[in-house]
Amino acid sequence: MSDSTSKMKRTQPSWMPPSGSGETKLKLYNSLTRQKEEFIPQNGRRVLWYSCGPTVYDASHMGHARTYISFDILRRVMNDFFNYDVLYCMNITDIDDKIIVRARQNYLLDKYTGESRPLKTVLADIKEAMKPFTEKLEKETDPDKKVMMEKIKAKVTETLKDIEKVMSGASSEDELQKLRDNLLTNARDILSSWLDKLHGSEITDNSIFSDLPTFWEEEFHKDMESLNVLPADVLTRVSEYVPEIIDFVKKIIENGFAYESGGSVYFNTTTFDQKDDHHYAKLVPEAYGDNKALAEGEGELSVSEERLGEKKSVNDFAVWKASKPGEPSWDSPWGKGRPGWHIECSVMASCITGESMDIHTGGYDLKFPHHDNELAQSEAYFGHDSWVRYFLHSGHLTIEGCKMSKSLKNFVTIKDALASYSARQIRFLYLLHSWKDTLDYSGNTMDIAIQYEKHMNEFFLTVKDIMRKSASHGVAAFEKWTDAETSLNEKYLDKRQAVYEALCDSVDTRTTLDHIRELVTASNSYVAKAKAEKRRPNQKLLYNIASYVTQLFKVFGAISGDQSIGFPHGDAQSSDLEETVIPYLKVLADFRENVRQSAKEQKATGILKMCDDIRDNVLPNLGVRLEDHEGEPPVIKLVDRQMLLKERDEKIQAAKEAQKKIPPSEMFKSETDKYSKFDDRGLPTHDAEGNELTKSALKKLTKLFEAQEKKYKDYLQSQKDSGSGDKPAES
Secondary structure: OOHHHHHHHHHOOOOOOOOOOOOOOOEEEEOOOOEEEEOOOOEOOEEEEEEOOOEOOOOOEHHHHHHHHHHHHHHHHHHHHOOOEEEEEEEEEOOOHHHHHHHHHHHHHHHHHHOOOOHHHHHHHHHHHHHHHHHHHHHOOOHHHHHHHHHHHHHHHHHHHHHHHHHOOOOOHHHHHHHHHHHHHHOHHHHHHHHHHHHHHHOOOOHHHHHHHHHHHHHHHHHHHHOOOOOOOEEEEHHHOHHHHHHHHHHHHHOOOEEEEOOEEEEOHHHHHHOOOOOOOOOOHHHOOOHHHHHHHHOOOOOOHHHHHHOOOOOOEEEEEEOOOOOOOEOOOOOOEEEOHHHHHHHHHHHHHOOOEEEEEEEHHHHHHHHHHHHHHHHHHHOOOOOEEEEEEEOOEEEOOEEOEOOOOEOOEHHHHHHHOOHHHHHHHHHOOOOOOOEEEOHHHHHHHHHHHHHHHHHHHHHHHHHHHOOOOHHHHOOOOOHHHHHHHHHHHHHHHHHHHHHHEOOOHHHHHHHHHHHHHHHHHHHHHHHHOOOOOOHHHHHHHHHHHHHHHHHOOOOOOOOOOOOOOOOOOOOOHHHHHHHHHHHHHHHHHHHHHHHHHHOOHHHHHHHHHHHHHHOHHHOEEEEOOOOOOOEEEEOOHHHHHHHHHHHHHHHHHHHHOOOHHHOOOOOOOOEEEEOOOOOEEEEOOOOEOOHHHHHHHHHHHHHHHHHHHHHHHHHHHHOOOOOOOOO
């Protein structure tokens, strides 16, 4: 080796990789371990996911929305943020005790009300139906159910009294018919239950057991679409998997973990639990032996002394139920019967995901016994304990702090919720809470979600306005950064990292939205400071931030569409509406601003009022907010019309409330552009030019003064009555 080569090698600089922390890994809260675990799919980036779907016998409610929006957000984040290849399977339960009972009751009640019966007969029937209902009420131990049942009884009792009072005197046929209809409405639950006890077993038309779930499944899909919940990749229905369920049950029997009794087949929890490699009630071991929960899991048609006598242990549960008269049935090796509730998910999930899935999701209330029973029977079938790797459960939903329950009639349907709030606002409610914690649906929590949406929307509208006003291209688009831009960009990069870490932390959308809010607040402060310093905000930097936030909201399902910045203007309107109407609105706004400035110079108050009316009344009715900023071009923002009208009404109301607090002696003194002198009471005596006011003008001002005097006295009295600490201004 030559000296020159040796020297060259000795002086060649070495390179060391930069030091830094390792990449944050996604962790999910796993109900199986009750802690956050690093998420590791079984097969590369493929994720097999099964989610428990609804039992379709009635309208979908906000409890359903709690579950399916929460998991829709998780699914979107897994797909679109972490770039996993997710296969999402969900079931529809269309064979179930609740469906059977509801279908029979609806059928029998419709038949009853459709027949022409004398009012006296209806009264006698309802009084008879009240007897078993009252007996059940007296035995009820659940305080919430007891209160609900007492309310029903009181309403029916009151209606019966009203009818008997009317019948004792002269009354028209129309009046009696109205009372009859009212009675049947109030006594619907009592009467339908009574009719089912009498005639439910006589029903042989199996179509009524399929028509009901078919109708409500269709309604469920419509509700999910309205909430922007993505449809499942695979949808399974119990009625389509009966042969597979029978084969699954056969194998569990062959493996020694189930037994036939009375035409039904029961899972043997004792035998399963005694095996070294298995144990029953994995998710909620403390619930083992909870007879009430076990009975609810079996279904109201399957809990009887006869059925209990068929079991080897009270903890055993039905995987196949012998059908009784008035129930749908399928042929099986054990006779006519139908699937148990728990077995359906084990079979359908296994048919799609195989003997081991990555993720299983469902509502918190399904942990025991439903999901524990799923785990036991699936492990008994496959012979291993890895059927589910990660079990995720969405939190409860309460309604204004109270337990939400369809059986307690304390629920809000999705359609009712969407009549008051938008799908985006409801989704923000869920995003602002952890998916696994209890969430309260109320006016207060929805107001928080609405304010968050409004804060984000105002930011998007501000950035769009800046982009329109400084639409630079080429070299002109790249302006020199100052410390302000460097600082905001640093905040932007920090928040991107913080968002990534929050989503890695079991998809913590609550913390994520807090970071987004802080980033938007910093951006707003940057814009305000730039305007105060009479310099143009950097459009490229603001665009990057607004685009990033928009993309995150798309990932969360809060924005649909291909716009690069912000919410679409009206969910049903085309995404290019803004581009279409803004040029015309700009012409109008510029013309109005020129007229306004001219009117101010000439003190033409009438014209100024007309300009204000366009801003305050005309444009809001069209969904347009026009903001005046002295020394700057007006700002144009497309906003939801109803939101603008609500804002306008709130401003008017706030102005009225503020007006009441003004002492009459002070009400004119601030109007120095109109008046120059005042008397001892504060009434104007001379106009702005120093001319004495006419008698007619003084008379008009005196009326206004006296009216304000009355308002102010009423305000002082209200403060005194309420004991408010607010000290009114001295009169």
